[in-house]
Amino acid sequence: MTDTHCPYCSLQCGMRLTGRRAPEVGEWPEFPVNRGALCRKGWSAAGLYGGRERLTTPLVRDRATGELSPVTWDEALDLVAGRLAALRAERGPDSVAVFGGGGLTNEKAYQLGKLARVALGTSQIDYNGRWCMSSAASAGTRAFGIDRGLPFPLADVEQADVVVLVGSNLAETMPPAARHLDALRARGGKVVVVDPRRTPTANRADVVVQPVPGSDLALALGVLHLLVAGGKVDEEYVAARTTGWDEVRESVAGWWPERVERVTGVPADEVRSLADLLGGAATVMVLTARGAEQHSTGSDTVLAWINVALALGMPGTPGAGYGCLTGQGNGQGGREHGQKADQLPGYRMIDDPAARAHVAGVWGVDPDSLPGKGRSAYELLDALGQPDGPSALLVLGSNIVVSAPRATHVRQRLESLDLLVVADMVLSETAALADVVLPVTQWAEETGTMTNLEGRVILRQRAITPPAGVRSDLDVIAGLASRLGSPVEFATDPETVFEELGRASAGGKADYAGITYDRIRAEHGVFWPCPGPEHPGTPRMFLDSFAHPDGRARFHVVDHRGPAEVPCDDYPVHLTTGRVLAQYQSGAQTRRVRDLPDTGPFVELHPMLAGRIGATDGEPVTVATRRGTMTAPARVVATIRPDTVFVPFHWVGANRLTNDALDPASRMPEFKVCAAAVSA
């Protein structure tokens, strides 16, 4: 029996696995985050290993025939390293690029960043977490001086008088977390859901606000305007713990409720009721998720909601504050240890000389040998195969073909490469395009740490024996590093890598120096920052001060800009995208689990819109945007705005439609809204 964690989302529910070859999932009631509860994805996770599609040998493509053929590991790694080295010699180190994932363990993310900076010498590394939490990360860093998704344990939700969920469908994306909302309501608290769709989460809320996609920022401006007008600002807190308030107070003066109604579609009286609810509560918690963040204005939207929380005096107050509900399993840790284009381990910035010196010291290399900042995820993919872009790409833990915005264009960029290498456990849509496919272990077959949405570092423990022929990502990275003539060693034992990661993070914002595998086992996870073995970890941040040098949080003036694309005669409705309960991310894993229903994609639309275009429930409709089209069965529901259609993104198609407009601060693409035409 092995205590471990679910392979999917950022809740990282604890579970107990039995059986060495075919694992069985059982409860781990003592693990505090989920207390034994799992969603259907967690209960069926063992099905990941049941399919016949598992890759067990490296594959190499013959470009003349297009066929993938089995080769030995040495042949595959020799080929990859030889071609990467040749390209690097011919076109310079930035001609090779690396793409990681928010599902990789901390150890893999750390080693992948080190591979790029030390063994390949390339600045061209980023990861799909850029498309997940980067707007909240950017806003949190600017407002509080540090970015940790939730700066408090998730269970604190139960203590708030009012919780506002902006763009989160918690009840479907992480159902065990929704029990905290129920507990809050049972003791008389209120739940507010802001979402253009009336989701299952909205069905568990007291107040539901359905703004036009892309207008959450204007709603926050309107709420703050009313808090000021009603004298509900906590002036004492604002004076003692923040800077920048005067400018922000002035900036919201023009956001009266009727103007908010014109922009958001939310009736002015609903905006007033929401402000009254927040202004009258002793403790308010604002939580944002992808619905608010995956916009070209995502980081400003998060800042606008942080302004609301700060004006009410909530961040740093027990049972209150602001937090981001991260999405991918290691969405938090994945952005802390070096696979992001601008970062080094410990959430250090790569252009900070002191950070470079520290990390280079741990790695045993000259700080001047480390490359600088590279392109963000979408910009990196957009540059592939271009004259000044990379011509080789190594992908770990990401199914880009399904998950990237403007996916047809991204697929063309991947096809233009001289060399595409993908490590995965199955032939995902991206692996199917690769020149070299490397079969790797996943989840219960290996050990490694993840950092959940609370900043709690947890340990996934190996529970089953992997099939013959597969290797871990850590083996792949070390094998490539040595063949590339790396000047330093790359460990393959996860605990050894974690110890090195701890040293590299020491003194950084995300300081893991005091965390060990033994402590994680004994304490049900350890919250960072944890700078030394005697330090208890930090479940709650900001109680006394924020992470800016003066200890104060920052208000930021932000304004409504709206989405990059608005409806017009040719594309008259809003398209938004999201998730469903039974699938996870690109579906590369969950679509292969037999016990999970694979409905395929669908198009959700309101009966009024369906009537206008002559669509019938269950019959095909086509959605078109300026970037592509997809056809899928209609789901006619009254729970969505009549001016909006929704498509889940777990299948090929949705991201052919989405817009690659980027947030200027976070470089987050605008997955959540674009202009579309829908026809029966």
Ligand code: SF4
């Ligand atoms: S998918 Fe998320 S909510 Fe569901 S069991 Fe896994 S970690 Fe828990």
